[in-house]
Amino acid sequence: MSVAIPDDVRAFLAGHRFATVATIDPDGAPNQVRTWYLLEGECLVVNSADGRRWPANLRRDQRISIAVEDGYHWVRLTGRVEIDDRQERAQADIARMARLNDDPAAAEEAIRERFERQQRVTFVLHPEGIHAELGD
Numbered sequence: 001m002s003v004a005i006p007d008d009v010r011a012f013l014a015g016h017r018f019a020t021v022a023t024i025d026p027d028g029a030p031n032q033v034r035t036w037y038l039l040e041g042e043c044l045v046v047n048s049a050d051g052r053r054w055p056a057n058l059r060r061d062q063r064i065s066i067a068v069e070d071g072y073h074w075v076r077l078t079g080r081v082e083i084d085d086r087q088e089r090a091q092a093d094i095a096r097m098a099r100l101n102d103d104p105a106a107a108e109e110a111i112r113e114r115f116e117r118q119q120r121v122t123f124v125l126h127p128e129g130i131h132a133e134l135g136d
Contacts, residue, residue, distance in 0.1 A: 001128060002042060002079065002126035002127055002128055003127055003128060003129070003130060004042055005039075005042055005127065005130065006130070006132070008132065008134055009075050009130060009132050009134070010039065012068070012070070012073065012075055012132070012134055013037075013039045013044070013068060013075060014039055015070070016100070016101070017068050017069070017070055018034050018035065018036065018037075018068070019034070019035055019036070019037040019044070019046060019066050019067065019068050020032055020033070020034055020066070020067045020068075020069075021033050021034075021035055021046055021054060021064060021065075021066050022064065022065040022066070022067070023053075023054045023057035023058055023061070023063075023064060024057055024061050024063060025053070025057060026057075026060065031053060031054055031057055033052075033054050035047075035048065036097035036098075036100070036101050037066070037068070037097070038093060038096060038097060038100075040124075042126060042127070043124050043125060043126050043127075044066055044077055044124075044125045044127070045093060045122060045123070045124050045125075046066070046122075046123050046125070047090060047093045047094045047097060047120055047121065047122045047123070048120070048121055048123075049118040049119065049120060049121075050085075050118070050119040050120065050121045051119070055121050055123070058081055058083065058123055059083065062080040062081050062082075062083070063078075063079075063080055064078070064079065064080065064081050064123070064125055065077070065078045066078075066125060072133065073133060073134050073135075074132070074133050074134075075130065075131070075132045075133075075134070076129075076130070076131045076132075077125060077127040077129070077130050078127065078128060078129040078130075079125050079126060079127050079128035079129065080125075080126075080128070081123040081124060081125050082123070082124040082126070083121065083122075083123060084121070084122040084123070084124060085121055086122075087119070087120065089122055090120035090121055090122045091115065091116060091120055093120075093122045094111070094115045094120055095107075095111050095115065098110050098111055098115065
């Protein structure tokens, strides 16, 4: 059952930060990567080129933990992801992330020269658990 994202957590996640995504390898070991994300309503959206280890992990086991930090302030969201393989959606998501996180020229070059040539996948997390350390 998903939970609502509190206003202070939403404000923190709306800032310009990276996410650390944790998935479970086939042998049960944790796997972590840093990636861009989008905050969409009550969901956190991440995206990857298909064929990498962490998307393969999520295809096998949809459990995920995502941490976003800024020094001593951080948020962890946990739950299960929905997998969206539609290229129209996945390409639009990675383009939005690039435009939010890179300077305009670099973003457009990455979209054109790298992302559009890749098979992409989007993962949508409806958080089932949220832990935040946002105090002074």
